[in-house]
Amino acid sequence: MEGARAATADGVRAAAQRIKGAAIVTPLLENEWLNERAGARVLIKAETLQHGGSFKFRGAMNRLSMLSPEERRRGVLAVSSGNHAQGVARAARLFGAPATIVMPKDAPAFKVAQVRAYGGDIVFYDRYTEDREAIGAAIAAERSLALAPPFDHVDTIEGQGTLALEAVEQARAIGAAFDAFIVCCGGGGMTAGCATILADISPNTELMIAEPAGFDETWASIRAGRRLKADVAQKTLCDALASPTPGEITFPILQRHVRAGFTVTDDEVSETIAFAAKYLKLVVEPGGAAALAAVYTRKFKGEGKTIGLTLSGGNIDPSLYATILGRFG
Amino acid sequence: MEGARAATADGVRAAAQRIKGAAIVTPLLENEWLNERAGARVLIKAETLQHGGSFKFRGAMNRLSMLSPEERRRGVLAVSSGNHAQGVARAARLFGAPATIVMPKDAPAFKVAQVRAYGGDIVFYDRYTEDREAIGAAIAAERSLALAPPFDHVDTIEGQGTLALEAVEQARAIGAAFDAFIVCCGGGGMTAGCATILADISPNTELMIAEPAGFDETWASIRAGRRLKADVAQKTLCDALASPTPGEITFPILQRHVRAGFTVTDDEVSETIAFAAKYLKLVVEPGGAAALAAVYTRKFKGEGKTIGLTLSGGNIDPSLYATILGRFG
Numbered sequence: 195m196e197g198a199r200a201a202t203a204d205g206v207r208a209a210a211q212r213i214k215g216a217a218i219v220t221p222l223l224e225n226e227w228l229n230e231r232a233g234a235r236v237l238i239k240a241e242t243l244q245h246g247g248s249f250k251f252r253g254a255m256n257r258l259s260m261l262s263p264e265e266r267r268r269g270v271l272a273v274s275s276g277n278h279a280q281g282v283a284r285a286a287r288l289f290g291a292p293a294t295i296v297m298p299k300d301a302p303a304f305k306v307a308q309v310r311a312y313g314g315d316i317v318f319y320d321r322y323t324e325d326r327e328a329i330g331a332a333i334a335a336e337r338s339l340a341l342a343p344p345f346d347h348v349d350t351i352e353g354q355g356t357l358a359l360e361a362v363e364q365a366r367a368i369g370a371a372f373d374a375f376i377v378c379c380g381g382g383g384m385t386a387g388c389a390t391i392l393a394d395i396s397p398n399t400e401l402m403i404a405e406p407a408g409f410d411e412t413w414a415s416i417r418a419g420r421r422l423k424a425d426v427a428q429k430t431l432c433d434a435l436a437s438p439t440p441g442e443i444t445f446p447i448l449q450r451h452v453r454a455g456f457t458v459t460d461d462e463v464s465e466t467i468a469f470a471a472k473y474l475k476l477v478v479e480p481g482g483a484a485a486l487a488a489v490y491t492r493k494f495k496g497e498g499k500t501i502g503l504t505l506s507g508g509n510i511d512p513s514l515y516a517t518i519l520g521r522f523g
Numbered sequence: 524m525e526g527a528r529a530a531t532a533d534g535v536r537a538a539a540q541r542i543k544g545a546a547i548v549t550p551l552l553e554n555e556w557l558n559e560r561a562g563a564r565v566l567i568k569a570e571t572l573q574h575g576g577s578f579k580f581r582g583a584m585n586r587l588s589m590l591s592p593e594e595r596r597r598g599v600l601a602v603s604s605g606n607h608a609q610g611v612a613r614a615a616r617l618f619g620a621p622a623t624i625v626m627p628k629d630a631p632a633f634k635v636a637q638v639r640a641y642g643g644d645i646v647f648y649d650r651y652t653e654d655r656e657a658i659g660a661a662i663a664a665e666r667s668l669a670l671a672p673p674f675d676h677v678d679t680i681e682g683q684g685t686l687a688l689e690a691v692e693q694a695r696a697i698g699a700a701f702d703a704f705i706v707c708c709g710g711g712g713m714t715a716g717c718a719t720i721l722a723d724i725s726p727n728t729e730l731m732i733a734e735p736a737g738f739d740e741t742w743a744s745i746r747a748g749r750r751l752k753a754d755v756a757q758k759t760l761c762d763a764l765a766s767p768t769p770g771e772i773t774f775p776i777l778q779r780h781v782r783a784g785f786t787v788t789d790d791e792v793s794e795t796i797a798f799a800a801k802y803l804k805l806v807v808e809p810g811g812a813a814a815l816a817a818v819y820t821r822k823f824k825g826e827g828k829t830i831g832l833t834l835s836g837g838n839i840d841p842s843l844y845a846t847i848l849g850r851f852g
Contacts, residue, residue, distance in 0.1 A: 512852025523841025
């Protein structure tokens with residue numbers, strides 16, 4: 195069965211080879227003001243600088259690479275709030291494969307424009323009333339399209355996990371090792387991928403997640419021992435992390451490996467975005483700033499430690515960005 | 524005489540050794556949307572991510588390293604619009620040396636705050652009516668302070684030139700060589716440093732400068748064969764590049780090596796800043812965006828070439844940044 199193979203560290207390493215050259219080796223950045231604020235050494239994996247402005251291209255590229263030429267010829271379908279959509283559209287274009295993207299109709303305008311710029315064909319849905327998975331599955335079946343799932347697929351998980359493999363190698367090159375690694379968590383694909391590779395190459399690193407208020411059901415699910423569901427009617431600035439429940443495949447991996455979870459509010463994320471602009475000189479979108487917010491707000495008390503974190507995406511509408519900077523800058 | 528030694532490629536290499544570990548090896552970044560816009564391969568040396576938010580720390584650190592312990596004990600003085608000020612204050616703090624900074628009273632508030640955060644002692648002057656060099660020289664003489672000039676000193680030039688040494692090595696590591704290298708140019712310290720090292724290690728690279736409208740006297744001076752003076756009463760968003768005339772030491776180096784100059788307006792720079800936020804996910808200040816603006820506006824027609832450029836600083840007031848993003852985003 196497709197996706198039934200378990201994610202492994204070797205799978206992440208194979209994915210890294212597969213996406214090599216196509217994906218950007220994003221820098222691991224350090225900033226003294228952030229270190230001072232955290233009382234720690236903070237190393238930022240800046241996936242904002244990845245193709246498509248987020249880590250999503252890694253998983254999408256790996257997934258597309260694993261399809262047969264015949265599958266690619268027929269095309270792929272992805273459901274996504276906008277970042278995975280860009281990753282899939284870009285990867286599909288590299289292979290000359292048509293990409294159909296199911297996106298919420300309230301996705302940020304910038305994300306919609308970028309998916310189109312990469313040649314993706316968009317089908318909109320209402321994320322408050324419609325089931326995106328059902329819509330996606332129906333279109334995929336009808337048009338014989340292969341699925342490129344945003345998180346709940348082993349190819350996606352292993353591809354997304356390559357960022358932690360890179361980050362550990364980059365940290366080693368400067369003589370550092372992560373005591374903790376904090377991941378922005380939506381459906382848990384990146385977290386599961388990072389968990390898989392970190393357990394193998396950096397077993398002393400404590401894996402942690404940051405989630406937006408209202409969509410912090412992953413850490414709650416881990417504590418409850420079962421997959422809880424967030425109320426999708428809630429609003430959050432972190433559109434990239436507004437998935438209602440941990441994935442079927444990702445959840446058991448997260449249960450095994452995630453040691454702590456932090457919930458960050460829209461205001462905390464906004465303040466963190468302004469800090470990132472002023473001091474880090476990096477543009478980050480709300481969902482991409484969740485892990486940084488956990489450090490910036492000192493919800494994670496990591497004094498004296500070496501902390502890795504994902505700055506997972508930077509696709510923010512300029513108008514929202516200007517508003518946040520005006521309010522918190 | 525101090526500063527009389529000529530800048531050399533070996534001097535830049537020695538400076539690179541001297542600042543190693545203290546300065547950040549900033550990434551050389553590439554972005555597909557910028558490449559597409561330029562019809563070229565554009566490699567961005569992101570000095571926005573340097574300590575103090577600009578390349579200035581490189582020259583300041585080199586200068587401080589070259590002073591005697593006794594000179595450092597007495598302290599250093601720098602005249603600066605704000606970026607060099609941060610570089611000097613930070614370098615001085617590393618050596619436990621007091622730093623006196625002469626800054627225009629209309630310098631961006633963020634720069635003033637950051638100089639203070641690094642422990643610099645600020646003396647303000649009026650850049651429309653007072654001569655900053657004279658003020659600086661008087662205070663330095665009175666207090667027996669060593670000068671850390673913003674551009675017109677061999678230690679500064681060689682320190683600032685380390686960014687081009689790094690950039691060429693980083694480009695080589697990805698199999699690239701610069702056909703052109705475009706530098707944001709104020710007094711010409713970074714340009715002279717880049718010229719010195721590029722002539723040695725990458726002689727086929729054409730060195731070019733970008734200057735703000737009204738303060739584009741460097742390229743005009745090169746064409747005229749003598750140092751012209753800009754009218755300092757003019758306004759520009761590019762405070763970091765508003766030096767009125769090329770340096771005495773930098774000018775002959777620039778005359779020998781600079782092949783082209785581009786003038787960019789406030790509006791062009793603003794549009795470039797918004798592009799950098801949306802597509803590059805990088806925060807850049809007006810003066811730091813001049814070289815990128817020369818490419819973004821296609822004033823430099825570099826189709827098919829590999830273009831290196833400096834993104835030289837990111838210290839922009841959040842309110843101005845929000846205004847620019849609101850207007851051009």
